[in-house]
Amino acid sequence: MEELRYNEFENYLKNELTEIEKTTFEEKLQSDADFKQEFEIYKALETSLSSKFENEENEQELRKTLTNLGNEYIKEEEVTKKKTKVISLFNYKKLMVAASIALLIGFFIFKNGNPVYSDFANHSNLELVVRGDSNETLLKAQEAFNAKNYKTAFAQLTVLEKEFPNDIEIQLYKAICLLELDKFPQADSIFNSIGEGNSALSTKATWYKALSLLKQEQFKACENTLKTIPESAEEYEQAKKLLKKL
Amino acid sequence: MEKKPHTDHIYIEALLKNDSRILSKLYEKFSHKIVAYVRNNNGNADDAQDIIQETLVTIYHQAKEKNFILTCPFDAYFYLLCKRRWLNELKKRGTNRVTIIEDEASIKDEHKQEIEETELFEQQNQLFESKFKELGIKCQELLKATFKIKSMEEVAKFLGVTYGYARKKKSQCMGKLTQLVKNSNEFKQLKDF
Numbered sequence: 001m002e003e004l005r006y007n008e009f010e011n012y013l014k015n016e017l018t019e020i021e022k023t024t025f026e027e028k029l030q031s032d033a034d035f036k037q038e039f040e041i042y043k044a045l046e047t048s049l050s051s052k053f054e055n056e057e058n059e060q061e062l063r064k065t066l067t068n069l070g071n072e073y074i075k076e077e078e079v080t081k082k083k084t085k086v087i088s089l090f091n092y093k094k095l096m097v098a099a100s101i102a103l104l105i106g107f108f109i110f111k112n113g114n115p116v117y118s119d120f121a122n123h124s125n126l127e128l129v130v131r132g133d134s135n136e137t138l139l140k141a142q143e144a145f146n147a148k149n150y151k152t153a154f155a156q157l158t159v160l161e162k163e164f165p166n167d168i169e170i171q172l173y174k175a176i177c178l179l180e181l182d183k184f185p186q187a188d189s190i191f192n193s194i195g196e197g198n199s200a201l202s203t204k205a206t207w208y209k210a211l212s213l214l215k216q217e218q219f220k221a222c223e224n225t226l227k228t229i230p231e232s233a234e235e236y237e238q239a240k241k242l243l244k245k246l
Numbered sequence: 247m248e249k250k251p252h253t254d255h256i257y258i259e260a261l262l263k264n265d266s267r268i269l270s271k272l273y274e275k276f277s278h279k280i281v282a283y284v285r286n287n288n289g290n291a292d293d294a295q296d297i298i299q300e301t302l303v304t305i306y307h308q309a310k311e312k313n314f315i316l317t318c319p320f321d322a323y324f325y326l327l328c329k330r331r332w333l334n335e336l337k338k339r340g341t342n343r344v345t346i347i348e349d350e351a352s353i354k355d356e357h358k359q360e361i362e363e364t365e366l367f368e369q370q371n372q373l374f375e376s377k378f379k380e381l382g383i384k385c386q387e388l389l390k391a392t393f394k395i396k397s398m399e400e401v402a403k404f405l406g407v408t409y410g411y412a413r414k415k416k417s418q419c420m421g422k423l424t425q426l427v428k429n430s431n432e433f434k435q436l437k438d439f
Binding site for chain 2: 002003005006007009010037038041042044045046047048049050051052053054055056058059061062063065066067068069070071072073074075127128138166167169198199200201202203204230232233234
């Protein structure tokens with residue numbers, strides 16, 4: 001009797017029941033609480049074990065990466081502690097200076113007329129290179145971008161894109177370079193495709209699409225794009241600020 | 247309803263893709279705080295490294311199996327998960343010394359929910375795994391083969407049995423496992439069912 005029940009579970013999950021059998025099965029799920037509970041467990045076991053065994057090799061690979069990183073960052077932690085503190089203080093100071101300059105400029109510019117692209121285009125630094133990384137192209141791309149040398153950065157990022165075809169961050173920064181170089185159609189098409197996707201960078205791409213429209217002085221379109229940025233997004237505050245000026 | 251991923255969802259994507267570049271950013275940014283916590287609470291750097299790794303592997307599995315989407319900042323989410331895992335570990339080791347209890351009020355409710363989801367996912371997995379090990383060796387082998395190979399015909403060939411037998415055995419073993427899970431004490435504490 002019990003055995004029959006599990007066989008039925010199996011057939012249902014594999015979609016191997018006839019329409020009539022399926023209806024009877026689903027009715028039983030509704031009416032028989034014990035049957036339903038066992039089915040839920042059976043189903044959860046099936047998903048869980050199949051995912052676990054399918055990904056066994058990948059898990060091992062991931063563990064190797066994590067062990068290496070752990071050895072590198074956690075064992076070294078004591079040594080680098082001091083250094084990090086100094087850097088962050090330095091960054092903090094830099095930030096304060098930048099903020100007060102921005103405030104001053106803002107004070108003069110925002111008084112009249114339409115907002116300007118350069119007031120809002122504060123690109124966060126490209127951080128592709130991490131400790132222990134020896135990829136020459138990554139380093140070059142990063143240095144060029146952060147030094148606002150967008151032409152070189154664009155060339156390096158194009159090379160990198162071939163190496164890491166799935167890396168959305170690289171695509172986004174490539175598009176930012178294009179935007180800085182006034183190559184709008186190319187830039188916009190990348191912002192659009194990332195913006196429509198479901199990656200973690202999609203709202204950031206939408207924000208940049210708005211910036212691109214701003215630079216092209218298409219204020220109405222810019223406004224409409226900004227309105228699609230949800231309140232929960234990191235870019236929302238900036239978007240709100242820009243909307244006010246439009 | 248489709249959830250909107252937080253910008254920090256890149257770390258989840260990086261776990262799925264085994265992307266060492268982004269993962270090292272993760273270690274660089276988030277590991278120090280956890281190491282400090284473990285050290286202050288009867289542990290050392292090696293313990294912290296284990297805690298961090300196991301937490302990340304759990305998140306990886308949750309993302310693979312359940313398409314987990316991170317909708318809150320990774321920092322608080324990850325820190326709290328590691329912290330609770332360490333407190334559990336201390337309990338297991340029988341350390342009775344008082345540990346620092348920190349204020350968790352700064353964590354928003356919606357973030358708590360994500361943390362609980364991950365913890366529930368792990369409890370369930372641990373239960374399934376431990377009950378799987380209670381099965382006879384024949385059942386374990388057969389199930390492992392079914393989940394790895396997928397096609398029942400090939401499983402039968404691989405195990406040197408007939409297709410009908412392999413099928414019947416699979417649902418029998420799964421039934422046995424269902425019973426083991428259902429009758430366990432841990433199961434009664436899981437809210438999901």
